[in-house]
Amino acid sequence: MKLLRRNQKRDMKKIILVGRTGTGKTTLTQALKGKQIYYHKTQYVNHYDVIIDTPGEYCENRTLANGIIIYAYEADVVGLMMSSTEDYSVYSPNIVSLSSRDVIGIVTKINDVGARPDLAEQWLRLAGCKTIFFVDSVKGEGIADIFSYLKEEGDVLPWK
Numbered sequence: 819m820k821l822l823r824r825n826q827k828r829d830m831k832k833i834i835l836v837g838r839t840g841t842g843k844t845t846l847t848q849a850l851k852g853k854q855i856y857y858h859k860t861q862y863v864n865h866y867d868v869i870i871d872t873p874g875e876y877c878e879n880r881t882l883a884n885g886i887i888i889y890a891y892e893a894d895v896v897g898l899m900m901s902s903t904e905d906y907s908v909y910s911p912n913i914v915s916l917s918s919r920d921v922i923g924i925v926t927k928i929n930d931v932g933a934r935p936d937l938a939e940q941w942l943r944l945a946g947c948k949t950i951f952f953v954d955s956v957k958g959e960g961i962a963d964i965f966s967y968l969k970e971e972g973d974v975l976p977w978k
């Protein structure tokens with residue numbers, strides 16, 4: 819589902835990133851915004867407020883369900899994030915069903931030593947994510963796929 823803005827033109831989807839501290843929300847935000855030189859395509863997002871980076875405490879110290887339900891109203895998509903280096907999941911089974919928005923899973927740090935992206939994927943699927951992306955935000959791997967998901971053909975580009 820995509821929100822129609824006042825001008826009735828379709829903007830890129832707005833995503834809210836959710837995940838524990840250290841998962842890589844801010845790094846992914848920077849990668850999508852093109853602040854790293856390795857990824858040229860997204861620099862234009864810089865001028866556009868299509869990413870909401872949340873502090874991890876919001877996921878840890880309050881119930882995630884409340885967060886997803888309330889904060890998701892601000893966005894078109896919720897990005898439920900999990901690092902490949904996690905030992906356990908903070909997400910309850912099928913928590914995604916509580917969201918009023920589409921929820922995608924994002925597995926980070928796929929190249930880290932001892933990384934288990936397969937495990938993170940399983941936990942995200944258990945949470946209810948149907949679509950899952952795999953990224954190394956430092957190397958820029960997988961960033962283009964998320965960007966393509968957020969900006970469908972015909973969407974208004976955030977530059978003139």
Ligand SMILES: Nc1nc2c(ncn2[C@@H]2O[C@H](COP(=O)(O)OP(=O)(O)O)[C@@H](O)[C@H]2O)c(=O)[nH]1
Pocket residue numbers: 837838839840841842843844845846874926927928929930953954955956957
């Ligand atoms: N190799 C690698 N490191 C990452 C990745 N995402 C985050 N990091 C590192 O993990 C640390 C925490 O990332 P940060 O974005 O601050 O996490 P946040 O608390 O969720 O915002 C930083 O040192 C990042 O460089 C990733 O996809 N790959």
Ligand SMILES: [Mg+2]
Pocket residue numbers: 843844845872873874
């Ligand atoms: Mg952060």
